[in-house]
Structure formats: C-alpha cells, structure tokens
Amino acid sequence: MIYLLGGSGYVGQAYQDLLTRKNIPFKNLRRADLDYTQVDKLTAALQADRPEFLINAAGYTGKPNVDACETDKAECLFGNAVLPGRIAAACAAADVPWGHVSSGCIYTGSRPDGTGFTEEDTPNFSFRTDNCSFYSGTKALGEETLVGVDNVYIWRLRIPFDHRDNPRNYITKLLRYQRLLEAENSISQLHEFVEATFACWEKRIPFGTYNVTNPGHITTREVVDLIKESGVCTKDFDFFADEDEFMQIAAKTPRSNCVMTSAKLAAAGIEMTEVHDALRQALSEWVPA
Ligand SMILES: NC(=O)C1=CN([C@@H]2O[C@H](COP(=O)(O)OP(=O)(O)OC[C@H]3O[C@@H](n4cnc5c(N)ncnc54)[C@H](OP(=O)(O)O)[C@@H]3O)[C@@H](O)[C@H]2O)C=CC1
Numbered sequence: 001m002i003y004l005l006g007g008s009g010y011v012g013q014a015y016q017d018l019l020t021r022k023n024i025p026f027k028n029l030r031r032a033d034l035d036y037t038q039v040d041k042l043t044a045a046l047q048a049d050r051p052e053f054l055i056n057a058a059g060y061t062g063k064p065n066v067d068a069c070e071t072d073k074a075e076c077l078f079g080n081a082v083l084p085g086r087i088a089a090a091c092a093a094a095d096v097p098w099g100h101v102s103s104g105c106i107y108t109g110s111r112p113d114g115t116g117f118t119e120e121d122t123p124n125f126s127f128r129t130d131n132c133s134f135y136s137g138t139k140a141l142g143e144e145t146l147v148g149v150d151n152v153y154i155w156r157l158r159i160p161f162d163h164r165d166n167p168r169n170y171i172t173k174l175l176r177y178q179r180l181l182e183a184e185n186s187i188s189q190l191h192e193f194v195e196a197t198f199a200c201w202e203k204r205i206p207f208g209t210y211n212v213t214n215p216g217h218i219t220t221r222e223v224v225d226l227i228k229e230s231g232v233c234t235k236d237f238d239f240f241a242d243e244d245e246f247m248q249i250a251a252k253t254p255r256s257n258c259v260m261t262s263a264k265l266a267a268a269g270i271e272m273t274e275v276h277d278a279l280r281q282a283l284s285e286w287v288p289a
C-alpha cells in the first residue's frame with residue numbers, strides 16, 4: 001500500500017488517478033483527517049499501516065500563483081521547507097522509503113553554455129543567491145533539508161500542463177492571462193510526471209534527485225504558436241515588452257524561467273515525451289472547462 005500526502009491537491013489528484021488506474025492500493029492522507037505535519041502522528045500511522053512507499057505531494061504553492069506566497073510567508077516556509085524534514089524524520093523512524101515533489105523553480109536561465117541545469121548544479125534562484133521569489137526560496141530550502149537523507153527521491157516538477165482546462169494548468173494560464181511574458185522553459189506534462197516519478201520506485205532506480213521535465217525547452221511564443229495551430233484558441237496573444245514591464249504590471253515577485261535536463265532520469269530508463277510533442281498531444285485532446 002502507498003501513502004499519499006497532499007493527495008487532494010492539484011498534483012496529488014494526478015497521483016490518485018495514476019494509482020487508481022494502476023489498481024495500486026493507496027491511502028490519501030489529508031491534514032484534516034490525520035495531521036501528518038506532526039512527526040509523532042505520522043510515525044505512528046506509518047508504523048500501524050506499514051506502507052511500502054510514501055509520496056509527498058503536499059506543499060504550499062500560493063493561489064492563483066506564487067505571488068500569493070509573498071503575503072503568507074509563514075505557511076509557505078512551513079509547507080515547503082519544514083514539512084519535508086518532518087516527513088523525513090517519520091519515514092526514517094518507520095523505515096519507509098519515499099518521494100518528495102520538489103520544483104525546478106530553484107533555477108533561473110540556463111547553464112553558461114546554454115544547456116539545461118543538471119541535478120549536480122547548485123540552485124541559482126534561492127535565498128542564498130538572493131534573487132528569488134519567496135516560494136522558490138522555500139523549495140530550495142526544502143531540498144537542503146533533505147541533504148543526507150537516505151531512501152528518498154527528490155522529484156523536480158516544473159510548470160505543469162495537461163489536456164484539461166484548469167486554472168493551475170500552464171496552457172490555461174497562457175489562454176487566460178491578459179499579457180504574456182516571453183521566456184524559455186523546461187516544463188512537465190503532469191501525468192507523465194506522476195508516471196515517471198512512480199516508475200522511479202517501481203523500477204527501484206537509485207534514490208536521489210531527478211529533474212522530471214519533458215526533454216527539451218520551449219519559449220512562450222512557441223507554446224502560443226502550438227495553441228493557435230491546434231485551433232484551441234486563435235486570438236492574437238499580447239506580450240509584455242520585457243520582464244521589467246511584466247514585474248510592473250502583473251507580478252509581485254520574479255518568476256523562475258529556466259532550462260533543465262532530465263537526462264539523468266532517461267539514463268535510468270525512464271523516458272518522457274519531447275516537450276513540443278507533449279504539448280501538441282495535450283492540445284489535440286483539449287477538454288475545455
Ligand atoms: N502546481 C505547480 O505548478 C507545481 C507544484 N509543485 C509542488 O507540488 C506540490 C503540490 O503542489 P499543488 O498540488 O500544486 O498544491 P495544492 O495547493 O493544490 O495542494 C497541496 C496540498 O498540500 C497539503 N498541504 C500540506 N501542508 C500544507 C501547507 N502548509 N499549506 C498548504 N497546503 C498544505 C494540502 O493537503 P491537505 O490539507 O488535504 O493535507 C494541499 O491540498 C508542492 O510541494 C509544490 O511546491 C512543484 C512544481 C510546480
């Protein structure tokens with residue numbers, strides 16, 4: 001049996017769908033039912049139920065986007081930086097291996113030679129580099145909390161998208177924002193992300209950190225072209241002149257826009273669809289809200 005923390009959230013729902021489809025028994029824990037943020041309570045539950053693996057899809061993202069984290073810092077710090085350490089303590093006490101959903105938003109840009117950041121690269125969009133959003137800072141701290149912890153996968157998700165219209169879906173965001181920021185990003189098809197991360201456990205690949213993004217990178221303008229090409233929306237999309245204008249008009253805090261490589265995951269035998277193809281696929285199956 002699998003333990004799922006935060007299973008009622010946007011990412012957690014995708015895990016519920018996956019485990020249900022695969023017919024794998026799981027328990028979706030919600031804080032309202034069992035306060036898994038308390039080490040003693042989570043440890044006792046793990047010792048009683050003895051799940052084979054735990055997935056942590058809990059955390060604080062801010063709604064509708066990371067700007068909201070700037071005004072709820074205590075909750076954001078707790079959910080993203082403190083909670084992973086608490087789960088690590090409980091999983092160590094009960095000897096349960098686990099996986100943690102982190103974020104690629106701890107990087108900005110690309111490597112100096114233009115290639116994507118690897119798992120070996122130190123985050124360059126964090127409190128330590130003093131250039132980040134509060135959300136990104138807490139996600140980087142969450143990873144630091146887990147340094148030296150055995151039996152854990154750290155899975156980096158980035159700007160999720162899929163075929164279902166949803167305010168959290170990157171495609172929906174681009175359809176609804178009044179103006180767009182031109183940027184280059186590596187991004188993750190949500191359902192491929194959950195499949196790939198669970199495959200880490202199923203295939204028993206080595207524990208550690210994995211970038212779980214669709215291979216390649218894509219610019220906002222390229223996504224817009226694919227949206228138009230698909231017929232999902234053919235309007236004229238309006239763009240900000242530059243990041244300064246974006247910050248003045250639409251954002252409270254800087255965004256991470258970055259290129260990553262998921263080559264480590266592929267080398268472990270877990271392949272994801274090339275990013276343009278994955279977007280084309282999602283748009284071809286588009287389900288409006
Ligand atoms: N959505 C995105 O764009 C991305 C998300 N991620 C990461 O994925 C994880 C899940 O995100 P997502 O599903 O979008 O988030 P949601 O807000 O949709 O769901 C998160 C769930 O976490 C639980 N939770 C536990 N502690 C807290 C807390 N302090 N504050 C708020 N919620 C808490 C809640 O479940 P309950 O109360 O039921 O237990 C909640 O339903 C996060 O760690 C996030 O950083 C990474 C990259 C991109």
Ligand SMILES: Cc1cn([C@H]2C[C@H](O)[C@@H](COP(=O)(O)OP(=O)(O)O[C@H]3O[C@@H](C)C(=O)[C@@H](O)[C@H]3O)O2)c(=O)[nH]c1=O
Nearest residue numbers: 061065066103105158159160173177179180181183250
């Ligand atoms: C607000 C806004 C953003 N954007 C761009 C900036 C960025 O490239 C992209 C996404 O920005 P948002 O503000 O919607 O999303 P943001 O909250 O920054 O999204 C992030 O959420 C957290 C939880 C993560 O971990 C990330 O991986 C990512 O999904 O959209 C616009 O083009 N126009 C806008 O008006």
